[in-house]
Amino acid sequence: MDSKSEFDLTQILNGVSFVTPSPLGIHQQILGKLFFQLQLHLQKENLGKIFISPLDVILEKDVNVVQPDLIYIKNENLSIFHPNGHIKGVPDLLVEIISPGSISRDSVEKFAIYEKYGVSEYWIVFPEQKVIEVFVLKEGKYSLICSTENTNGIISSSAFPNWNLHLDLLFL
Numbered sequence: 001m002d003s004k005s006e007f008d009l010t011q012i013l014n015g016v017s018f019v020t021p022s023p024l025g026i027h028q029q030i031l032g033k034l035f036f037q038l039q040l041h042l043q044k045e046n047l048g049k050i051f052i053s054p055l056d057v058i059l060e061k062d063v064n065v066v067q068p069d070l071i072y073i074k075n076e077n078l079s080i081f082h083p084n085g086h087i088k089g090v091p092d093l094l095v096e097i098i099s100p101g102s103i104s105r106d107s108v109e110k111f112a113i114y115e116k117y118g119v120s121e122y123w124i125v126f127p128e129q130k131v132i133e134v135f136v137l138k139e140g141k142y143s144l145i146c147s148t149e150n151t152n153g154i155i156s157s158s159a160f161p162n163w164n165l166h167l168d169l170l171f172l
Contacts, residue, residue: 012065033170048074056086059117070095093121093159130171
């Protein structure tokens with residue numbers, strides 16, 4: 001997988017390779033807004049680096065190579081990022097924005113993979129419902145710690161101390 005072209009949308013889940021279609025406009029708008037809001041906070045706090053897809057996250061070569069929509073790595077873990085290549089290791093936070101046809105892959109398959117490899121925090125964004133679910137790894141299993149359905153549209157994260165986001169900034 002290291003010799004992939006710059007815009008290859010191939011992923012590998014549990015040893016099975018597949019190509020995802022390019023995301024729709026609404027997906028990209030939400031991703032851009034989320035990246036912008038997090039980047040503003042990271043510039044102030046200098047906590048780590050954030051990346052957007054397509055960028056390979058190699059959890060296990062030829063077994064699980066994913067391209068999450070948004071990837072966050074804390075400063076102390078940046079050794080897994082290779083500027084002329086990919087991310088080789090486990091990021092601190094991954095975000096998947098659900099597209100039509102990706103619900104099962106993102107909320108079941110990738111959920112289990114990220115949990116297995118120890119991704120500390122996983123967000124699932126549901127654009128049609130205007131909901132974000134935040135899962136944090138506790139004793140090897142994901143626990144739902146925040147759902148915008150239950151927080152009046154405000155999201156918080158253990159990965160970003162002193163930071164909150166109101167969904168109106170993403171879904172306008």
